[in-house]
Amino acid sequence: MLYVPPGGAGSIVTVAPRYENFIGGKWQAPTRGHYRFDVSPATGNPITEVAYSSPEDVELALDAAHAAKDAWGEASAADRAAVLLAIADRIEAKAEMLAVAESWENGKPVRETLAADIPLVVDHFRYFAAAARSEEGRTTEIDKDLVAYHFREPLGVVGQIIPFNFPLLMAAWKLAPALAAGNCSVMKPASPTPWSILKLMEVIEDVVPPGVVNVVTGPGGEIGKALATSPRIAKIGFTGETVTGRLIMQYAAQNLIPSTVELGGKSPNIFFSDVMAHDDDFLAKAVEGLVLYAFNKGEVCTCPSRALIQADIYDEFMARCLDRIAAIRQGNPLDTETQLGPQVSAAQLEKITSYVAIGRAEGAEVLIGGQRAHIDGEFAEGYYFQPTVLKGDNRMRVFQEEIFGPVLAVTTFTDDDDALAIANDTLYGLGAGVWTRDGTRAYRMGRRIKAGRVWTNCYHQYPAGAAFGGYKISGIGRENHRMMLDHYSQTKNLLVSYSDKPLGLF
């Protein structure tokens, strides 16, 4: 199926000429009146204009959030859950429209946004509705007359900075737990992908109390910084790269507030010999598991960008994988048959090209791909890169640096210890994959890999309820689990004496 691009005749996505900030339940023009084009990476052409905001607009959003925070923080768990469920229902009803909008703005194939991004967004709000509703405090009987009651209280107003690679899902990962815990949010979308979040706001604007969710678009250096440094936020959540992650923590330290940072990876995907013991569904799943490096064009913090293959199956297993990679369909992201869309920006395309050049210069062998992909017709100016595999050694830069493109670095290992040493020889520790028919080996490897998420006989699944976050320099904190309610709450302890007797000290 082929969807019409947003704004085109017959498209299911309407496009206004320009989009303002969403503040206090209303659409508000940026104070200084500046706008910037929002470009589709598939064609390089503008979709619409979005606000190019300044710090004054962040202040307006903070005003609106602070005005809303007491009522929202005091709403019952049932009322908050009802709002989250209403958000989920609205998104579900408009799932196809949002899937097309996000695909066109980010470049990710619509088959992915239809099957993964949007359904996961819907489920995420429902999961946190359930988490909020079923939350219980704890009481401790210190002794028969002294009781410690523990209540969760909202932090107040939180700042949330969203990356470009999953504009809607990453917004949901941050928004749902914050709202469930009774906070109001001021959100800054990534500069390349602000519009799909604004479309999301259109869908949910009349089921969210004014001021509970506020979205300000514009340059990170001005409004991202204004939000992160503001003494009016009680927490900052961020997904992105390491230097901005450190800055976020630095600003949080200066304001003495907590932060959650998710900062990327270079995830190993390990294939043991026994995956080839039979030619069956499991083997087909493992082959697909390797090819998942091309999921979302490789623009995923957990991209399985290092494949470690046991040496005795390397030739045969890799041949099967290369056949599958050669069959990847690149092109119009709005065609449901397309598996690989354009990279999000020209800058990203240039970076990927440069990394492949670095790999070649280091002596890596290009097994497939290796250059910009040229698609005919209206997509000739799109930022497409061929699905690429580089064979080399784990000390090469292409094995150590996150490329954020459809580029796989592959190497071999001899035994479990060798696989583990290579897997852990990285600065990062976000994701990992282990593929084997031997459950004991899978368990042992999974426990010894230094990463927050070890997919075992699967990869790239992100169900709500499975905690997600990094070891090492991949970040601090977890998302995607009800433990997030802790990260978005204060703990209030009432220590209550039921004894009438004085202590006797004075």
Added chain:
Amino acid sequence: MTETVPGSTPGTTRISATPAARRAIAALRAELGGPVMFVQSGGCCAGSTPMCFRDGEFLVGDVDVLLGDLDGCPFYIDARLDDAWGRGHLLLDVAAGPPEGFSLAAGAEDRHFVTRSTGCAAATP
């Protein structure tokens, strides 16, 4: 490939800049009335791009290596990242597109700084 200009501390520096990067630095200095600083990033969306801030904005620690300075503007990299990158020489350049993270733009709004590795000619497309 443009002509490169060495950093201001010859012999120790591992950073240099293209004329375009030098012009961007000069423009930023004039606009801000003082020097900027560069911090090489790694990982995720904007990984491997150098972030540019007002000098002093980013709190440098013992884990950061000073690669050199460019017209009075220091360039830092995390020592672990430096090791992973092979402690090579980096070339600061300017490319099209807005900056990422909280970085300042490279002189003009739609330009950003990039680093290229000069250890190998092929790494500077």
